[in-house]
Amino acid sequence: MSDRTSIEWADASWNPVRGCTKISPGCKRCYAETFAERFRGVPGHPYEQGFDLTLVPGKLAEPLRWASPRMVFVNSMSDLFHEDVPTGYIRSVVDVMLLAGWHTYQVLTKRHDRLLELLRGPLRDAAAADHIWWGVSVEDRRHGLPRVERLRSAPAAVRMLSVEPLLEDLGPIDLGGISWVIAGGESGPGARPMHPDWVRSLRDRCASAGAAFFFKQWGGVRKARAGRLLDGRTHDEVPPRPDRPAPGLARRRELIAGVESARTA
Numbered sequence: 001m002s003d004r005t006s007i008e009w010a011d012a013s014w015n016p017v018r019g020c021t022k023i024s025p026g027c028k029r030c031y032a033e034t035f036a037e038r039f040r041g042v043p044g045h046p047y048e049q050g051f052d053l054t055l056v057p058g059k060l061a062e063p064l065r066w067a068s069p070r071m072v073f074v075n076s077m078s079d080l081f082h083e084d085v086p087t088g089y090i091r092s093v094v095d096v097m098l099l100a101g102w103h104t105y106q107v108l109t110k111r112h113d114r115l116l117e118l119l120r121g122p123l124r125d126a127a128a129a130d131h132i133w134w135g136v137s138v139e140d141r142r143h144g145l146p147r148v149e150r151l152r153s154a155p156a157a158v159r160m161l162s163v164e165p166l167l168e169d170l171g172p173i174d175l176g177g178i179s180w181v182i183a184g185g186e187s188g189p190g191a192r193p194m195h196p197d198w199v200r201s202l203r204d205r206c207a208s209a210g211a212a213f214f215f216k217q218w219g220g221v222r223k224a225r226a227g228r229l230l231d232g233r234t235h236d237e238v239p240p241r242p243d244r245p246a247p248g249l250a251r252r253r254e255l256i257a258g259v260e261s262a263r264t265a
Contacts, residue, residue, distance in 0.1 A: 185219030
């Protein structure tokens with residue numbers, strides 16, 4: 001399967017974990033689950049196990065093979081901080097992000113308590129990395145706002161929010177310390193509607209807090225037709241990315257060999 005992605009705010013996706021379990025209303029119509037379950041039972045397919053949580057150590061070294069810098073969405077098909085992902089494996093994923101520091105990584109989770117625990121402990125060295133953007137998903141006030149507060153207290157250099165699907169007005173959300181906010185509506189059959197005023201409120205709060213605002217989509221049953229214009233224009237703000245060149249092929253091969261040998265040890 002191609003590592004390239006159609007997600008508007010990323011260049012590539014990297015999935016060293018596949019599969020997840022539902023935890024809050026934002027998971028109700030999970031695009032990743034819908035995709036994966038189509039292939040359950042197909043022999044040899046990456047999603048032969050459907051959306052069952054699966055570690056994929058063979059994918060660990062993948063970013064080291066990409067020479068050109070990319071915006072990488074980590075685990076677009078899972079949640080790295082799911083309770084069934086061992087801490088040691090999370091450490092292995094993060095180690096690759098530190099090694100392949102010419103990319104910029106977006107790491108999103110709904111398991112905010114575990115994220116905070118690990119960033120304060122075993123992952124504290126990676127928390128300060130400016131090329132790893134740590135974030136939480138937000139869909140409503142009840143479940144999403146506590147995630148934001150936990151993220152704001154995390155010792156991270158860059159913090160981001162994925163407010164998608166936006167299911168209600170978030171009210172007076174505190175965006176202090178948040179660098180980037182991505183917002184969007186739910187898409188596909190049965191999509192729950194998103195009111196324009198909810199998006200406008202979030203956009204305006206981003207402007208007041210100095211957070212970059214990226215409007216991904218209105219969503220709905222016909223996502224392409226609905227488009228992504230808000231008040232007559234697109235909103236494509238992204239925080240500044242670090243500018244680091246990749247090492248030469250020989251050095252990258254050394255790094256890949258190190259990751260592969262550790263994986264098979």
